[in-house]
Amino acid sequence: MKLVKSLPAFLMLAAAFPSLAATRAVTLNVSGMTCSVCPITVKKALEAVSGVSKVDVSFARKQAVVTYDDAKTNVAALTKATANAGYPSTLAGKAK
Numbered sequence: 076m077k078l079v080k081s082l083p084a085f086l087m088l089a090a091a092f093p094s095l096a097a098t099r100a101v102t103l104n105v106s107g108m109t110c111s112v113c114p115i116t117v118k119k120a121l122e123a124v125s126g127v128s129k130v131d132v133s134f135a136r137k138q139a140v141v142t143y144d145d146a147k148t149n150v151a152a153l154t155k156a157t158a159n160a161g162y163p164s165t166l167a168g169k170a171k
């Protein structure tokens with residue numbers, strides 16, 4: 076019955092540390108995009124970040140949806156990448 080007893084503890088641990096490497100998708104607000112060419116620059120900047128697997132930039136919504144491996148990069152690196160390209164961004168929301 077040792078296993079049964081330790082299971083809740085294991086589940087709690089698993090909940091505290093969801094996984095060591097997970098694919099995440101975040102939406103960034105990129106307010107500085109002023110023309111239809113801007114999203115291309117933003118997309119390239121984000122795709123250059125190691126760990127990023129997918130980038131969808133919407134000029135109409137002034138947002139970038141970025142899919143990345145959270146073991147390799149993080150939101151701070153993503154916003155820094157867009158800022159370095161001339162487009163400061165902020166986290167808009169999360170999607171699992």
Ligand SMILES: [Cu+2]
Binds near residue numbers: 108109111112114
């Ligand atoms: Cu532009």
